[in-house]
Structure formats: C-alpha cells, structure tokens
Amino acid sequence: xxxxxDVVLPIPLERLFTYxxxxxxxxxMRPGMRVAVPFGKSKIYTALAYRTHQLAPEAYEAKxxxxxxxxxxxxxxxxxxxxxxxxxxxxxxxGEVLRSALPSAFLLESETLVLPNKDAEVxxxxxxxxxxLIFEALQHQSALKIxxxxxxxxxxxxxxxxxxxxxKGVVLQKEExxxxxxxxxxxxxxxxxxYLDEDKLEALLKDLSRAPKQSQVVxxxxxxxxxxxxxxxxxxxEKESGGSRAVIKTLVDKGxxxxxxxxxDRVAQESASGSVEDIVLNSHQEKALxxxxxxxxxxxxxxxxxxxxxGKTEVYFKLIQDxxxxxxxxxxxxPEIALTSQLINRLxxxxxxxxxxxxxKYSIHERVEVWNNVLGKAEKAQIVIGARSALFLPxxxxxxxxxxxxxxxxxxxxDPAPRYHARDAAIVLASLHGASCILGSATPSIExxxxxxxxxxxxxxxxxxxxxxxxxxxxxxxIKEATRKKKMKGHFSEKLHEAISETLEEGGQVILFQNxxxxxxxxxxxxxxxxxxxxNCDVSLTYHQFRNQLRCHYCGxxxxxxxACLACGSHTLDKKGFGTEQIQEELKELFPDAVVGRxxxxxxxxxxxxxxxxxxFEQQETDILVGTQMVTKGLxxxxxxxxxxxxxxxxxxFPDYRAHERSFQLLTxxxxxxxxxxxxxxxxxxxxxxxxxxxxxxxxxxxAKMFAEQYYEREQFKYPPLVRIIKLxxxxxxxxxxxxxxxxxxxxxxxxxxxxxxxxxxPPVARIRRxxxxxxxxxxxxxQSIGQTKNSIKRIQKSxxxxxxxxxxxLVYNVDHI
Ligand code: ADP
Ligand code: ZN
Ligand code: ZN
Numbered sequence: 001x002x003x004x005x006d007v008v009l010p011i012p013l014e015r016l017f018t019y020x021x022x023x024x025x026x027x028x029m030r031p032g033m034r035v036a037v038p039f040g041k042s043k044i045y046t047a048l049a050y051r052t053h054q055l056a057p058e059a060y061e062a063k064x065x066x067x068x069x070x071x072x073x074x075x076x077x078x079x080x081x082x083x084x085x086x087x088x089x090x091x092x093x094x095g096e097v098l099r100s101a102l103p104s105a106f107l108l109e110s111e112t113l114v115l116p117n118k119d120a121e122v123x124x125x126x127x128x129x130x131x132x133l134i135f136e137a138l139q140h141q142s143a144l145k146i147x148x149x150x151x152x153x154x155x156x157x158x159x160x161x162x163x164x165x166x167x168k169g170v171v172l173q174k175e176e177x178x179x180x181x182x183x184x185x186x187x188x189x190x191x192x193x194x195y196l197d198e199d200k201l202e203a204l205l206k207d208l209s210r211a212p213k214q215s216q217v218v219x220x221x222x223x224x225x226x227x228x229x230x231x232x233x234x235x236x237x238e239k240e241s242g243g244s245r246a247v248i249k250t251l252v253d254k255g256x257x258x259x260x261x262x263x264x265d266r267v268a269q270e271s272a273s274g275s276v277e278d279i280v281l282n283s284h285q286e287k288a289l290x291x292x293x294x295x296x297x298x299x300x301x302x303x304x305x306x307x308x309x310x311g312k313t314e315v316y317f318k319l320i321q322d323x324x325x326x327x328x329x330x331x332x333x334x335p336e337i338a339l340t341s342q343l344i345n346r347l348x349x350x351x352x353x354x355x356x357x358x359x360x361k362y363s364i365h366e367r368v369e370v371w372n373n374v375l376g377k378a379e380k381a382q383i384v385i386g387a388r389s390a391l392f393l394p395x396x397x398x399x400x401x402x403x404x405x406x407x408x409x410x411x412x413x414x415d416p417a418p419r420y421h422a423r424d425a426a427i428v429l430a431s432l433h434g435a436s437c438i439l440g441s442a443t444p445s446i447e448x449x450x451x452x453x454x455x456x457x458x459x460x461x462x463x464x465x466x467x468x469x470x471x472x473x474x475x476x477x478x479i480k481e482a483t484r485k486k487k488m489k490g491h492f493s494e495k496l497h498e499a500i501s502e503t504l505e506e507g508g509q510v511i512l513f514q515n516x517x518x519x520x521x522x523x524x525x526x527x528x529x530x531x532x533x534x535x536n537c538d539v540s541l542t543y544h545q546f547r548n549q550l551r552c553h554y555c556g557x558x559x560x561x562x563x564a565c566l567a568c569g570s571h572t573l574d575k576k577g578f579g580t581e582q583i584q585e586e587l588k589e590l591f592p593d594a595v596v597g598r599x600x601x602x603x604x605x606x607x608x609x610x611x612x613x614x615x616x617f618e619q620q621e622t623d624i625l626v627g628t629q630m631v632t633k634g635l636x637x638x639x640x641x642x643x644x645x646x647x648x649x650x651x652x653x654f655p656d657y658r659a660h661e662r663s664f665q666l667l668t669x670x671x672x673x674x675x676x677x678x679x680x681x682x683x684x685x686x687x688x689x690x691x692x693x694x695x696x697x698x699x700x701x702x703x704a705k706m707f708a709e710q711y712y713e714r715e716q717f718k719y720p721p722l723v724r725i726i727k728l729x730x731x732x733x734x735x736x737x738x739x740x741x742x743x744x745x746x747x748x749x750x751x752x753x754x755x756x757x758x759x760x761x762x763p764p765v766a767r768i769r770r771x772x773x774x775x776x777x778x779x780x781x782x783x784q785s786i787g788q789t790k791n792s793i794k795r796i797q798k799s800x801x802x803x804x805x806x807x808x809x810x811l812v813y814n815v816d817h818i
Pocket of ligand 3: 534535536537552553554555556557769
C-alpha cells in the first residue's frame with residue numbers, strides 16, 4: 001500500500017502539492033502538523049499537512065517528505081476552514097494565507113537567513129555537536145542560509161536543528177532585525193549611585209545650597225520616596241518640586257539623578273486590580289448592553305454605534321466578561337494604530353494575566369509564545385487583543401470577537417496577499433465558532449450601517465458622552481476669506497491662533513491635525529512649472545526640510561534639493577503645499593514658549609518613538625501635538641481642550657468614492673479627542689470650502705444625514721454597498737505589453753460579464769516602482785452569485801497564464817475594498 005500526503009506550501013501555488021509518506025508516517029500524521037519537504041531543484045520548505053490518501057499524483061512523481069516537524073497539530077481545523085474561505089473570497093492561494101498567518105519562526109525554509117544572536121550568553125557546553133558547529137560557523141560569518149547549514153552539518157533536513165537553535169536563543173532569523181516594538185515607555189528618576197552613600201549625600205546637599213532650585217528638586221525626590229512612591233516618574237518629580245525640566249536635566253547630567261525607562265505594557269500583571277462587575281454602566285450603556293445581548297441570542301453580528309467617549313470600551317468589557325463566564329476565548333480586534341498601551345493597560349486592569357497581546361511588530365518569540373498559549377487554550381491567552389493578524393491564531397473555542405473602530409480602512413490588508421478585510425474575515429471566523437461578534441464605532445462604515453438598517457446586523461446606539469461630558473463645539477474657519485483679508489499667519493488663521501493662545505494660557509493642551517495626503521510639500525519652478533519627478537513612479541517628489549531632500553513616498557527614492565530648476569535652470573523654486581514639519585516650524589515662531597511634539601511617519605520610525613511621543617504628551621511634557629492620521633485613533637488624553645484641523649480640503653478632494661465618508665469619519669474622530677473631561681472641548685476646522693455638505697455634517701454631528709447622502713450617491717454611481725466590486729490590477733515594466741495584456745483580459749471578461757466590466761484604465765498614480773499599472777473594475781449586482789463570478793474570473797486567468805508573452809504580467813485582485 002502506498003501513502004500520500006497533500007500539503008499547503010507557503011508559496012502562491014494554485015493547488016495542494018502531494019508527497020510520498022511511509023505507512024508509519026501516515027498513521028502518525030494529522031492535518032495541521034508541519035512537515036519539511038523538498039521543492040523545486042534544491043529548496044526546502046516548511047509545509048502544512050492537509051490530508052493523507054492513497055492516490056498517486058498523475059502529473060508528477062511524488063517525492064518523499066524529509067520529516068514531520070510537530071508531535072501534535074500546530075494549526076486546527078477552524079483555522080484551515082477560515083483560511084480556505086479567505087483564499088477563495090479574496091482570490092488568492094491558500095499558501096499565501098499560510099505565509100501570512102503563521103509567525104515566520106514556524107516557517108523556516110532553505111532561503112531563511114540565520115544570524116548569530118550577539119546579545120545571547122551561549123552556554124557552549126550545553127550545545128550538541130551539530131549545534132556547536134553552526135554556532136562556531138556564525139562566529140566567522142555574519143549570516144547563513146538554511147541551505148548552507150545543510151552543507152556544514154552534511155544533512156539534508158536541518159530545520160529541526162535550526163528550530164532548536166532559535167529556541168535556545170543562539171541564533172536569530174533575519175526578519176527579527178526589522179521588528180519594532182511599540183511599548184509604552186515611562187521615564188523615571190532615582191538618586192545617582194554615587195550618592196547612596198550618606199557622607200556623599202550630605203556633601204551634595206551642602207554643595208547645592210547655592211543652587212536652590214536644584215536642591216528643591218532633590219528634596220522633593222526624598223519626599224516622594226518617603227510617601228512610598230516607587231518608582232518615581234520624572235513628571236511627578238517635576239510637579240512636586242515645581243522645578244523645570246531643565247533643572248532636572250542639569251542634575252541628571254551631573255550624575256546626581258539617574259534617569260531610566262520602564263516598559264509598562266510588558267509588566268505582567270499577575271492578577272487583576274479591578275473587577276468588571278464593579279463597573280457601573282450609565283443608563284445608555286445599560287440599554288445598549290441589553291440590546292446587544294438580545295441580538296447575540298439571535299445569533300446576529302451587532303453594530304454598536306456610540307459617539308466618541310460614550311463608553312463603548314466599558315460595554316465591550318462587560319461582553320468579554322460574559323464570554324469568560326462561559327469559559328470561552330475572546331478576541332479584541334483593533335486597527336494597528338489604535339492598539340495603544342492605554343487600552344492594553346485598561347484591559348489588564350480588569351482581566352490581569354488573562355490578556356495576551358498579539359502584534360505583528362512584536363518579536364518572533366513573543367508571537368510564538370502567544371500562539372502556543374492560544375493553541376493550548378491556556379488561561380494566559382483567554383483574551384487576545386491584537387491587530388488584524390490576531391485573526392489567524394489557533395482558537396479552538398471562541399465565544400466573542402470585538403471589532404473596535406470597525407470603520408477603519410486600515411483593517412484592509414493591501415499588500416501582500418491575502419488582501420483581506422479583517423472585520424469581514426472576523427465575522428466569518430465568529431460564525432465558524434458559533435461565536436458572537438460586535439462591531440463598534442462612533443462613525444460606522446456605510447456598509448455596516450446598511451447591514452444594520454436591513455436587519456442583517458443587530459444595532460445598538462449611545463448618543464451621549466459618558467459622565468455628561470458635552471460633545472465638542474465644532475466650528476469652521478473660512479481660510480479663503482482670511483487669506484483675502486490678509487489675516488493668516490503662515491497657515492494659521494487668526495481664530496486658530498487666538499484659540500491656541502487661550503488654551504495654552506489656561507494650561508490646556510492642543511492637538512493639530514494635518515492630513516497625510518496634504519502632508520507633502522512639492523517644489524515647483526515658478527518660471528517653467530517643472531517639479532522634480534520620481535524616476536520610478538508617476539509622482540512628484542516631496543520636500544523634506546529636515547534632511548533637505550526630495551523624496552518619493554511610494555518607492556523611497558531620494559535626492560538632495562537642487563538650487564536651480566532641473567528643467568530650465570532658473571532659481572525661482574517655490575515650495576507648494578505644507579506638511580507637519582512646516583507647521584511645527586511656524587509654531588515655534590508663533591508660540592516660542594510652547595513645547596511642540598510631532599507625530600508622523602518620519603518621527604515614529606525608530607524603536608519606541610511612537611510611545612515616547614504619546615507618553616510625553618500624556619504626561620503633559622508637550623503642549624502642542626502636531627500629527628497626521630496617527631493622532632486620531634483611540635487615544636484618551638485628559639487635558640486636550642482644543643483640536644485644530646489645518647486644512648480639511650485635501651481630504652475631501654481625494655479621488656475615491658469613499659473620500660467623503662472617510663472625511664466625515666476622520667474629522668469626527670479627531671474632533672473626538674477634544675474635551676473628554678468636564679470642560680467642553682473646542683474644535684476648529686480650517687477650510688477653503690465651509691459650505692461643503694460633509695463639513696456641515698461634521699459640525700452638527702449629523703451621521704444620519706451623511707449616511708443618507710452618501711447612500712444616494714452610491715446608488716446613483718453604482719458603488720458598494722449597492723453593488724459588489726472587484727478591482728483587478730495588472731502590472732508590468734513594459735508599457736506596451738501591459739496595455740495589450742489588459743485589453744485581452746478586459747475583453748475576455750466582457751464576453752462573460754458584459755457591461756459589468758469597466759476599463760482598463762490607468763489609476764491616478766499609473767507607475768510605481770518602475771511598474772506600469774492598469775485597473776479593470778468588475779461591478780456586479782448584489783443578487784448575482786459571487787462564487788460563480790469568481791469562478792469565471794479564475795477560468796479567464798488560467799487562459800491568460802497560458803499565454804507565454806504575458807508571463808511577466810502580474811495580477812492583483814482586491815475584493816470589496818479597493
Ligand atoms: P469610547 O470608547 O466610546 O470612545 P471610552 O470607553 O473611552 O469611550 O469612555 C470614555 C471615558 O469615560 C473613559 O475615560 C472611561 O473610563 C469613562 N467611562 C465610560 N463608561 C464608564 C463607566 N461605566 N464607569 C466609569 N467610567 C466610565
Ligand atoms: Zn524651471
Ligand atoms: Zn518612486
């Protein structure tokens with residue numbers, strides 16, 4: 001009897017691949033275990049067992065597997081079903097889903113690079129012979145491919161060996177170099193080592209008697225210590241001593257004080273400090289909770305529509321408690337940028353060590369740890385909070401999924417495949433487990449609200465902020481008028497300028513928002529109109545003052561800023577548009593005493609950068625925070641009483657059918673950062689177009705009107721949720737070939753789907769990273785079978801792939817969210 005195993009390889013193959021296994025292996029094998037397999041000429045991959053059978057493949061001679069890597073399955077049947085749905089729905093391969101779903105530590109392959117772990121203290125005696133060989137080899141070489149390790153130990157299958165080395169911390173995988181933590185870092189101070197000695201301390205105090213401010217700081221430190229405050233945050237010391245940061249810094253420089261950081265999100269909370277039972281909901285929350293529970297018992301996905309600061313989080317906590325009481329697992333899903341340590345700490349306060357965080361930016365080890373805990377249904381991972389990749393964990397008994405900020409477009413993964421939408425995939429996952437699913441937002445997406453109105457989803461709303469806090473007072477400022485009357489200081493209208501002054505005088509903090517899309521200043525020649533273009537992409541280069549460079553935001557190309565126009569040579573270069581950097585500069589002039597922080601892609605690149613900026617603002621070390629989209633999400637700053645939007649127009653004018661919906665959501669969310677305590681918050685929106693209907697709807701907080709108008713427009717122009725939409729993008733470096741290929745594809749589609757096919761057309765940016773792009777849109781009526789349509793598309797793709805001259809053309813599908 002012959003035995004065969006079908007596996008999923010973590011590469012974009014349309015089908016499963018079949019290997020030969022022995023009878024013993026067949027008896028041992030279960031779906032979801034990993035196996036090391038040879039593939040192609042000389043590659044080794046980690047693949048996932050899918051099923052065993054006795055049918056030899058017809059098209060090729062099945063090779064033998066190298067080895068089974070797991071004792072028990074690493075992936076369960078819920079996951080496989082869910083991943084198959086994702087592959088089918090989003091038109092990609094199961095292998096692509098696998099690669100995205102498993103932490104890379106689980107997917108070693110011959111091309112994986114292994115590096116020495118320089119920080120590890122390696123117990124050389126504890127290493128086996130083959131392990132030591134690799135350890136030694138890595139003392140002389142900076143990196144080894146798995147294939148090369150094979151050569152060194154003269155063994156074909158070395159994945160178990162490398163797995164052991166990774167586990168012992170002797171080696172690292174290449175990917176780890178790019179990882180980035182986002183822990184919350186709080187700055188603390190203590191007395192410098194040298195002064196722990198009493199005599200020295202006495203001498204110091206004598207010394208400082210001539211510097212009263214400094215001695216006040218030191219005395220305050222003692223006082224705080226006496227009050228049993230340990231550790232002591234820098235901000236507390238500042239408040240207690242009335243000393244400025246400069247004085248503290250002087251003391252640190254002298255070595256009298258020592259500064260250190262603690263990552264608060266990693267401080268494992270052994271037991272919860274509070275109990276969810278003790279959260280007293282107000283009547284709006286209570287009512288919402290009851291209707292959610294009722295709708296859950298009808299097995300309905302439920303939309304919670306609650307204005308900013310209405311207390312949605314507390315309602316989620318009650319639902320999570322319900323889920324735990326049933327002994328089931330809960331998943332709390334958030335967009336990446338809303339996953340803040342503020343929220344994690346709030347969750348840990350109530351649920352202690354039951355909370356695990358799963359984040360693509362966490363280290364491989366941490367992710368593997370969470371995976372194993374979820375797989376073992378450990379209590380430690382009964383609640384998982386994470387961004388979209390947390391959907392892929394091995395839950396076996398999910399009772400609840402919370403999708404917070406469900407309207408957020410960053411739930412959609414655009415690159416690489418699977419190009420899935422995490423909210424929609426969450427709803428499917430919940431139904432596979434028979435779990436409940438709650439979608440929450442202050443500004444629900446049009447499609448979710450549509451589903452609620454059609455009774456497909458349950459619906460609950462909360463229209464008041466918690467604790468009788470008023471909704472912010474939102475006003476529009478006409479900057480066209482202000483410019484005409486010469487009442488602008490740089491990019492600040494008189495009104496905004498005054499409001500900032502007042503707020504700062506009262507000791508409040510300010511958030512200023514500048515949209516990322518309007519972020520880019522372009523350098524244009526006023527003589528000939530030329531602006532420098534990216535050689536690889538179809539966009540103008542943008543100016544970065546900090547490095548005095550012109551940069552491309554699509555491919556990273558950059559060059560030094562030239563003195564003269566590259567086209568005509570004249571020196572009449574003018575900077576158009578403005579960014580966060582420029583606002584920060586202007587603020588320094590207008591408010592020289594204010595401390596200004598900036599949060600955008602440039603300032604949040606490094607390790608810890610993001611958390612440092614947030615923490616500094618939270619602890620009121622910064623007065624004004626200037627930022628892009630990053631400042632809009634889920635942050636709860638108590639002391640912000642003014643939010644300014646520098647320019648709303650770049651948002652509104654973006655060429656996308658969702659631009660208006662997104663503008664409403666974004667502006668409402670930014671505005672929601674203002675006045676979250678008793679004092680009513682103020683919001684000023686600067687615009688050239690104060691009569692725009694969306695801006696009117698934002699100021700009156702009129703979601704219903706926004707929904708009605710947008711819905712009408714989508715009906716008129718046939719956009720989701722009234723039709724289904726798939727976008728096919730073709731890419732190639734050869735312009736003519738791309739055009740020919742996309743005509744071919746569009747024509748074939750038209751033969752089957754007729755007028756549902758639009759295009760091919762060039763997108764607004766028609767060349768990226770040297771690739772030309774063309775889009776074909778498929779808009780199908782809702783009652784048409786989506787499965788059949790996708791089958792037709794796949795069939796056409798098959799014929800397309802068989803045409804050899806189109807071999808280099810790449811196809812990218814985006815389903816629903818384009
Ligand atoms: P949302 O998520 O709707 O924006 P939050 O859940 O952050 O709102 O609530 C806003 C503020 O009100 C938070 O500081 C929160 O702690 C507080 N809050 C909300 N509900 C309650 C409650 N039932 N008891 C005590 N504090 C609450
Ligand atoms: Zn010129
Ligand atoms: Zn470029």
